[in-house]
Amino acid sequence: MHATRTVLSVGALRLLSLLCAAAFIAGVTALVPPDVYGFYILVLSCAQVVVGALLSWPNPGLLRHGREEYVAQGSIGAFLGARLALHGILLALLLPAAVLVAPLLADWIGTGNCGIAGFLALSFLVMPLSDMGAVVAQATNRFLPFGTSVLLQRLLQVGAIGLIYAGAAPSWELLYLASLAGYAAAAAAAWMLVPRGVWKGFVVTREGLRRLVSYGRLLPVSIMAAYLITWMDTWFIRHFLDAAAVGRYAWAYSVTLLATTLLVPLSAVLGPKAIDLHLAGDAGRQRTLAASSIAACLLLAALVPLGVGLVAAVGAAVPLGDYRNSLPSLLILCAAVVFQAGISLAEPRIYADERLVPRAVGISVVMACVNALLNMLLIPWYGIEGAALATAAAYGVGMLLQWAVVGMHWRMPVAAGIAGTGLAALLAAVTPLNALAAGGVISVVAVTVGRQSGLFVALADLLPRRLAVLLVPGTQRAG
DSSP: OHHHHHHHHHHHHHHHHHHHHHHHHHHHHHHSOHHHHHHHHHHHHHHHHHIIIIISTTHHHHHHHHHHHHHHHSOOHHHHHHHHHHHHHHHHHHHHHHHHHHHHHHHHHTSOSSSHHHHHHHHHHHHHHHHHHHHHHHHTTOOTHHHHHHHHHHHHHHHHHHHHHTTOOOOHHHHHHHHHHHHHHHHHHHHHHSOGGGGTTOOOOHHHHHHHHHHHTTHHHHHHHHHHHHHHHHHHHHHHSOHHHHHHHHHHHHHHHHHHTTHHHHHHHHHHHHHHHHHHTOHHHHHHHHHHHHHHHHHHHHHHHHHHHHHHHHHHHSOOGGGGGGHHHHHHHHHTHHHHHHHHHHHHHHHTSGGGHHHHHHHHHHHHHHHHHHHHHHHHHHTHHHHHHHHHHHHHHHHHHHHHHTTOOOHHHHHHHHHHHHHHHHHTTSOHHHHHHHHHHHHHHHHHHHHHTTTTGGGTTTSOHHHHHHHSTTOOOOO
């Protein structure tokens, strides 16, 4: 029950952040030209890849070993000391590198040399602190940073839109500064929520450094691959097309983030739980967790057609201006949420067992290769829709491989996700009303078949009673 309440609390904050994100996307749609948004996304993507792969890679090790230390001693001082020492070393190497590569990056993006070195340096200083604080809080069963951090970031982004609405010129620099301010606010909030006791025994030891590096030695490759999967589409689009096409695709991807942002608190809460179950060797509860994950993905896959139809109908009804051509890509990316959910449910189990980390790295590399290959093949033929299909395929391959590694029955959920993605591509070619009608009928049929087949039984104790009655035969109504 405590875990459920935690998920709901963080989920409520995420819902608020979702509303702010929707306001930001609406503001971008109305006020920011696609090429300006494209420049912003290209600079942000480069910074996030470097920060994620080269500055944040020790964080999973900090969660794994810090959680173990916290359960045993009530503090994580030893591993926190090692983590901060590693951070200082990495910063000393990367800040000079930012100055050296900035002119080349500016030339490739097409912005001109307008202070990109300073933006990169600020990114390296500010962005990692938010994730690090959230991980420290997570290791000590404080999950609010996974709600407050995104909410603060979105609020600052909405503030930038407000400035543009008030008369400021829409520029990628303004959007980027707002993002950095959001990261800074999120970092401050995360570290304030960390209990003071975690600093007890704070020390930098060779053993702590060794264990963090040993756990995370392959993670830079894995994290780099994960960020490349997120951002490489925009880079290939920039190569084959232009910054405006980047902006349109990034707009579609940002809209799908409104849905996937709700997956983060679930994964965050499952992380410590998966570690505890692994350390306790509780195979029975691990199987129960796996059954719930499978049922959740099947339910999500059944609802995808209706969701895609609703997105198509809403997209046709609202003024999208220069971003209207992004709708087909948006529908395909919405369908791929099934695969992203599957990955979010499997990753905590993988990273709870350090023996599986090398396999996770290999899976991330395979996903990145699939995405890159399909981008090269599909974008020249289908434009930004090709990039969306490439991303969906990469996530599908990743879900299949991750579920196979942890021994979860993957065939039916993956097949359902593939069918949903193909259906989204088809619905993108019909009128919005037909898409909504067809999607609604298919979802009703899929949910009915799933209910009668008992595919959602594992969710009976996790769902509110009124909803469980609809999805699980034999469930008694409350009262």
